[in-house]
Every structure is written in C-alpha cells, then in structure tokens.
Amino acid sequence: MNPANKLTLARIMLIPVFIVFFAEYPVRLADSNAFIQFLNQYGTYMAVGVFVLASATDKLDGYIARKYHLVTNLGKLLDPLADKLLVSVALIMMVEAGMIPAWMAFVMIGREFIITALRMAASAQGIALAADRYGKWKMVSQVVAITAVLLNNYPFQWLTSLRVDSFLMVIAVMMTVMSGYHYVVKNVKLLI
Incomplete structure (x- = not known):
C-alpha cells in the first residue's frame, strides 16, 4: 500500500x-x-x-x-469515501448535539448520495467522473464551517456579536447545493 x-x-x-x-x-x-x-x-x-x-x-x-x-x-475509491464519512459523521453528531439544524445535514449528506449515485451510473457505463473545482470548494467550505461551529463561534465572538459560525454553515450549504447542481448538469448528459 x-x-x-x-x-x-x-x-x-x-x-x-x-x-x-x-x-x-x-x-x-x-x-x-x-x-x-x-x-x-x-x-x-x-x-x-x-x-x-x-x-x-x-x-x-x-x-x-x-x-x-x-x-x-x-x-480513487477510498479518498472520496473518507471525505464523505468524515463530514457526514461530524454533521450527524452536530445535529445530535443541537449545534446545527437537521435540514443542513440532510442537504449536505443528500448531495453526497446523489453524486455517488451519478458516479456509480457512469462507472457502470465505463465512464469515470472526476471531481471538479466546485466540489473542492464545497469541501473547503464544509470543513471551515464545521470547524467554526464545533468551536462555538470562537474566536469570532471576540470580534463581533454576529454568529459567524452560523453564517459559514449557510455558505457551506449553498456551496453544497451549487456544486451538486453544477456536477449533475455537467455530467448527466454523458449518461443520456
């Protein structure tokens, strides 16, 4: 290995x-x-x-x-699986702890199921679908947002009364939806 x-x-x-x-x-x-x-x-x-x-x-x-x-x-198999598992576990545990609403986790994890299904369908036809830059930006936004929420808005609480961690989580959800939409639109025509 x-x-x-x-x-x-x-x-x-x-x-x-x-x-x-x-x-x-x-x-x-x-x-x-x-x-x-x-x-x-x-x-x-x-x-x-x-x-x-x-x-x-x-x-x-x-x-x-x-x-x-x-x-x-x-x-190629393990890398995206590891990403999905890490983020999904963090999101589910954050919902359990009351740190984020369940719908946010549902959107982010749901996107991963949709993209995985699309990749499996492509693979069955001998087509390899690579990750794109939007997916990478999505991952970065999720990691930053999850980290900020886990830290309970620290150190932002010293700079502003706004919940920067919540704002970052909303950005991560939007990036998740945007990257999923872009990926599906870009690749679904290869399967039709």
Whole structure:
C-alpha cells in the first residue's frame, strides 16, 4: 500500500477517534471516571483537532498521489469515501448535539448520495467522473464551517456579536447545493 493510500486510511481511522472525543458522556460515568470527565470538559476541542488533522490529510494524500504518480483504483475509491464519512459523521453528531439544524445535514449528506449515485451510473457505463473545482470548494467550505461551529463561534465572538459560525454553515450549504447542481448538469448528459 502506497503512502497516499495509507494517509487516506488514516483519515478513515481518525473518524472513531473524533466520535470518542466529541461524544457527550452521561454525568454518572463522568463522576466515576476522570478520563470521561476530561472528555466531557475538553473533548470537543480535541475533536476539532482531530477533524482538522483528518481534513488536512485529504489535501496531502492527493498531492502525494499526483506528485509521485501513486494514483490507484483503491485511492480513487477510498479518498472520496473518507471525505464523505468524515463530514457526514461530524454533521450527524452536530445535529445530535443541537449545534446545527437537521435540514443542513440532510442537504449536505443528500448531495453526497446523489453524486455517488451519478458516479456509480457512469462507472457502470465505463465512464469515470472526476471531481471538479466546485466540489473542492464545497469541501473547503464544509470543513471551515464545521470547524467554526464545533468551536462555538470562537474566536469570532471576540470580534463581533454576529454568529459567524452560523453564517459559514449557510455558505457551506449553498456551496453544497451549487456544486451538486453544477456536477449533475455537467455530467448527466454523458449518461443520456
């Protein structure tokens, strides 16, 4: 397995770590376990670090694969899957924690199902649909927005009373819809 694919697998393996750090544990467990108490107090910040680290590996594994000609079919499969899993898990847990409304997660995760279905249909016809720049911008906007929401508007709270994290999440939803629309319009004619 080449270094790019190892980074992609590391991104997938960081997802359970993110879940452990982000989860809110019952008070009765925290009272009897110092580590659980620590996680309840600081786990969200640790989850942010894991999320940012995992997100950064996306850029790095792609760079390594292209620069050293290590692009493989396994990498083509795992890389977008790792992205979708990471973002989807973060969104679902944020909905559970009451940090974002469920409709935002539904839109962002729904877009991924639509694009995946389109790619599968294309693949069945022997057509490989590559990611485009709109999808990359979408991913960046999602990572920035999710990070801002996880940090509960920090450090923006010191600069303004506006909820910059909420604004960034709305931008991420709009980028998600725009990139999905663009991708479908651009590629659906290849399948007809």
